[in-house]
Amino acid sequence: MSSQPVLSLDGVEVHFENQRGLMGIGQEPETVRAVDGVTIDIEERDVVSLIGESGCGKTTLGKTCIGLQRPTGGTVEYRGHDMWDVRDGKSDSDLEWDDIRQSLQIIHQDPGASLNPNRRLVSILSEPLRQVSPDLSKGEKRERIYSLLEHVGMNPAADFAERYPHQLSGGEQQRVALCRALLMNPDVILADEAISALDVSLRVEMMDLMLDLQDEFDTSYVFISHDLSNARYFTEHGNGKIGVMYLGQLVESGPAEQLINEPKHPYTEVLRWATPDLSLEQTGDMPMRKIDIPDPIDPPSGCRFHTRCPEAREVCKRETPETYQINGQRAACFRRDESHDYWDSPELVD
Amino acid sequence: MAADGTQQQQSALSAEDPVIQMRNAKVTFDDGESYVMNDISIDVRRNEIIGVVGESGSGKSMFAESMLDAIPDPGVLTGKVEYLAEDGREIDVLGLSKEDLRQMRWEEISMVFQGAMSSFNPTMSVKGHFVETLKAHDYEVEPGLDRAHELLEDLYLEPDRILNSYPHELSGGMQQRALIALSLVLEPEVLVMDEPTAALDLLMQRSILMLLEELQDKYDLTMVFITHDLPLVASLADRLAIMYAFRLVEVGPADEIIANAAHPYTRALLNATPNLDAPLDEMRPIEGSGPAPINLPSGCAYHPRCPLADEQCRSAVPEFQQTDADHAAACYNWEEATDQIPLNYEDMLDDTATSEGDVA
Numbered sequence: 001m002s003s004q005p006v007l008s009l010d011g012v013e014v015h016f017e018n019q020r021g022l023m024g025i026g027q028e029p030e031t032v033r034a035v036d037g038v039t040i041d042i043e044e045r046d047v048v049s050l051i052g053e054s055g056c057g058k059t060t061l062g063k064t065c066i067g068l069q070r071p072t073g074g075t076v077e078y079r080g081h082d083m084w085d086v087r088d089g090k091s092d093s094d095l096e097w098d099d100i101r102q103s104l105q106i107i108h109q110d111p112g113a114s115l116n117p118n119r120r121l122v123s124i125l126s127e128p129l130r131q132v133s134p135d136l137s138k139g140e141k142r143e144r145i146y147s148l149l150e151h152v153g154m155n156p157a158a159d160f161a162e163r164y165p166h167q168l169s170g171g172e173q174q175r176v177a178l179c180r181a182l183l184m185n186p187d188v189i190l191a192d193e194a195i196s197a198l199d200v201s202l203r204v205e206m207m208d209l210m211l212d213l214q215d216e217f218d219t220s221y222v223f224i225s226h227d228l229s230n231a232r233y234f235t236e237h238g239n240g241k242i243g244v245m246y247l248g249q250l251v252e253s254g255p256a257e258q259l260i261n262e263p264k265h266p267y268t269e270v271l272r273w274a275t276p277d278l279s280l281e282q283t284g285d286m287p288m289r290k291i292d293i294p295d296p297i298d299p300p301s302g303c304r305f306h307t308r309c310p311e312a313r314e315v316c317k318r319e320t321p322e323t324y325q326i327n328g329q330r331a332a333c334f335r336r337d338e339s340h341d342y343w344d345s346p347e348l349v350d
Numbered sequence: 351m352a353a354d355g356t357q358q359q360q361s362a363l364s365a366e367d368p369v370i371q372m373r374n375a376k377v378t379f380d381d382g383e384s385y386v387m388n389d390i391s392i393d394v395r396r397n398e399i400i401g402v403v404g405e406s407g408s409g410k411s412m413f414a415e416s417m418l419d420a421i422p423d424p425g426v427l428t429g430k431v432e433y434l435a436e437d438g439r440e441i442d443v444l445g446l447s448k449e450d451l452r453q454m455r456w457e458e459i460s461m462v463f464q465g466a467m468s469s470f471n472p473t474m475s476v477k478g479h480f481v482e483t484l485k486a487h488d489y490e491v492e493p494g495l496d497r498a499h500e501l502l503e504d505l506y507l508e509p510d511r512i513l514n515s516y517p518h519e520l521s522g523g524m525q526q527r528a529l530i531a532l533s534l535v536l537e538p539e540v541l542v543m544d545e546p547t548a549a550l551d552l553l554m555q556r557s558i559l560m561l562l563e564e565l566q567d568k569y570d571l572t573m574v575f576i577t578h579d580l581p582l583v584a585s586l587a588d589r590l591a592i593m594y595a596f597r598l599v600e601v602g603p604a605d606e607i608i609a610n611a612a613h614p615y616t617r618a619l620l621n622a623t624p625n626l627d628a629p630l631d632e633m634r635p636i637e638g639s640g641p642a643p644i645n646l647p648s649g650c651a652y653h654p655r656c657p658l659a660d661e662q663c664r665s666a667v668p669e670f671q672q673t674d675a676d677h678a679a680a681c682y683n684w685e686e687a688t689d690q691i692p693l694n695y696e697d698m699l700d701d702t703a704t705s706e707g708d709v710a
Binding site for chain 1: 635
């Protein structure tokens with residue numbers, strides 16, 4: 001059992017049907033292909049970071065991982081069992097849907113909006129304890145809440161516990177959201193842009209805290225970010241991998257440092273270019289032909305990145321690249337295959 | 351060292367050809383009990399891009415709003431803010447009548463805020479916004495729309511499609527670019543931007559910065575770029591001004607601040623910033639948190655978090671000290687800061703970027 005991943009996604013697709021307005025009655029509904037054919041495993045105490053532009057499907061994929069979004073194709077397995085079969089009562093395992101959902105938690109980008117403004121922290125944090133360990137006495141619950149608040153640096157805990165969410169700073173609110181998720185003893189926490197709203201100087205601290213608590217609570221993280229340098233910090237410290245998404249597809253994945261230093265997909269290079277660094281070197285021209293991401297309702301044919309890719313050739317328009325394995329990295333680009341027709345194909349001209 | 355901070359300005363803070371001069375600018379919301387922007391004196395130089403960097407609640411938005419005397423009520427701005435137009439007019443911004451102020455905004459100094467959607471009227475097409483802006487300032491509409499076309503093209507947008515769209519039909523990045531085009535349609539000299547890209551993903555932020563650089567070049571603009579993200583603006587700005595606890599703490603050329611930051615806060619901020627080059631083990635959060643406007647620490651407001659703090663720092667607010675020809679920091683112990691607080695990416699720095707190359 002130990003080598004089995006906690007979550008295993010195979011060929012996952014999430015397509016949303018977008019009904020046309022009144023004028024469109026009788027027409028086929030538009031399909032937004034938010035996630036298209038993603039295969040990825042999340043191990044015990046793993047860190048998987050998903051990065052990409054707004055609208056690339058990283059949040060939808062994250063929600064699919066933790067059972068908040070039902071895939072329209074492919075399978076999501078929790079410890080070897082298809083979680084949606086469990087949900088529908090079709091599974092032969094003795095897993096309960098509620099137990100699966102309980103072990104998969106989420107923290108959001110805006111912690112202020114995810115905490116009930118009318119309840120004190122002690123009451124917000126008692127809720128998960130009531131679910132997980134209903135036998136605890138009131139005093140024991142308080143004790144656990146206080147010790148966790150202290151652990152996340154909110155001292156004095158007894159004082160903080162009596163506060164309302166609006167009496168906390170953004171960083172403190174996010175720590176409470178993290179505590180609340182952890183009190184459920186989850187296997188996986190989806191952190192959806194969880195540090196993006198924090199001040200730059202607080203981000204490292206929050207990431208350190210999340211990693212520190214990972215050791216203690218034995219959880220895995222799915223960390224969603226649009227910022228490669230945050231993903232690098234979090235993933236490298238957590239010994240995990242980064243997955244780069246583009247228009248619903250995973251175009252590259254691999255260990256953080258390797259993926260950043262030797263990107264194998266031109267889109268990863270674009271993200272590298274977009275990440276500010278302090279090295280004072282001239283970053284050079286934009287390695288991309290167009291600024292705006294294409295509409296996911298009608299994604300480009302072939303390799304979806306071909307409309308913006310600086311290396312695109314005719315073949316990229318026609319054929320979809322398979323995923324190539326290169327030293328622990330995976331990349332979906334013809335350029336990784338030295339004998340591919342790509343190299344004889346004429347360059348794309350706009 | 352300037353004793354009163356008014357007349358004898360140090361060279362990093364003053365300029366030969368300023369476009370905006372701020373002197374002892376202060377903002378209070380409770381009649382002088384506490385300040386949310388305190389004693390800021392700086393010249394914005396003509397045709398420069400200056401990045402103003404500070405954390406949430408450091409007063410950086412007040413700085414932006416001060417330039418247009420646009421502090422929300424009941425805030426009170428005191429001190430001096432002067433706009434020096436290219437044609438030689440000297441305008442005392444705080445002394446303007448309401449009507450003159452309305453005209454100066456957009457025509458001379460325009461401003462772009464974070465979150466374009468809240469700046470647009472959702473029931474009006476983008477073209478409607480351009481027309482309304484032109485009419486409100488008595489500009490001719492046709493030539494104005496031609497300029498709009500050109501500006502939108504400069505921003506890698508399809509002019510006709512954008513003009514005929516409603517704001518909600520555009521992506522966040524397109525909205526923000528359309529707003530930048532709108533802010534430039536009356537050909538202002540200065541563009542003040544308050545976190546103009548903060549709600550966008552990194553790739554769009556970076557693309558917009560690249561476009562801003564091109565616009566600055568093409569239209570000879572002066573840009574004031576307010577942000578919490580130091581590495582982001584460092585690649586764009588000529589100079590950086592760092593704010594902490596409602597005051598300026600350091601001003602200097604961007605590459606010199608990156609390579610040779612003099613203020614302990616700036617150095618800590620640089621070390622706390624995740625980036626792709628620094629060794630991972632050496633990134634450190636800044637201990638403690640930024641102070642609130644009431645009960646500010648005495649002396650240098652950074653002293654409770656500063657490893658170099660001594661008696662002097664606790665008792666009196668440090669004046670700006672010239673650390674290099676064009677670089678100044680408000681710190682008594684800046685000379686020790688370089689040794690005591692090493693920058694975690696120091697090994698990565700380009701040799702050419704050290705101070706000698708940049709002294710103007």
